[in-house]
Amino acid sequence: MISNLLALGIGFGLLSMLAVGGANTLIPIVHTYVTARGWLDDATFAQIVALAQIAPGPNFMFIPLVGWIVAGPLGLLVSMVAFIVPPAILAVAAARALIRHGERPAVAALRRALRPVASGVILGAGLVLAYGYARTRLVDILIVVAVTVLVLRSKASVLWWIGAAAAIGALEAAF
Amino acid sequence: MAEIALCFAAMALRGFGGVLGHSYDILVVRRQWLSEREFAEVYGIGQLVPGGNIINVAAILGDRWAGLAGATAALAGLTLPSTLIAVALLGLASKLAGEPHVASAERAVVAAAAGIVLASGLRTLRTIREAGRPRLVAARAAIAAFACAIACVPFVGLPIAVIVATPLAFLLERRAAR
Structure with missing residues (x-):
């Protein structure tokens, strides 16, 4: 129990600093972490990722849900x-510092430097996610492509x- | 303090499919706690720092309004109620886990999540054209491609990509600005 709590705390604490561009970037690496430790199987992990997307709230929620499954409320x-x-500590420190040093060229350079890094890392995470979960069924591959295009082209809420993907998935199993 | 917590809780609970749009609506349009420019600035910092964007925004604003207690209230309001709802939904979902169409729908939702992640990567990629000569833009694109390729390596890829590509990109921008 204690060792699981430590592994959750240290693991997610370290991973949090790698979540460039938001929590979803971490889905593949968290998947590897939790399955390697034998905490969750692939199907359960898919379930909590799906839930974190559907349920209201920030989409980092798959992380506390892992903790819940592994070690209950404390987890x-x-x-x-x-x-x-x-x-959050880093963000608060950055916000306070930017009020004082926001105009410095190094700060501007850092801001610009993080864009290509973030975009590369996010794209990598998306590809790993698509490869891991969507490559065996044609309908999943089509959903990946369609959702990518729709999110880029349309202003409607994701x-x-x-919801459409869930409905298509449910229908796919019915036929 | 309670007002800060309640405000972020309301934001999170309205946030089906992402909280950020609602945060703008509540903070800037309705309550007018922030100007449009302040919102953009805080959101920019939230994105710059790793971690959930809206989580970082909540921490910054809570801190600005009421220090450590404010940040704690904002974060708790944002994350606790919605996570408890997600736990309740998980109980429901695991009862249905044996059903083939539920499992199939879940896989399809993860495929959709992959699409959402890919789209946000592509959207960020568009911004590298900003304020750059063609050679600078090409170098930025090379860094993005490098980070993407490394990040595809299971488990060790993401940390290596971030740790190696960030200083490279920083040096590039420093040289370009000269």
């Missing part, structure tokens, strides 16, 4: 705090595309 709390606090 949920440890995972949540471990994931939230390190970046919830519509998630």
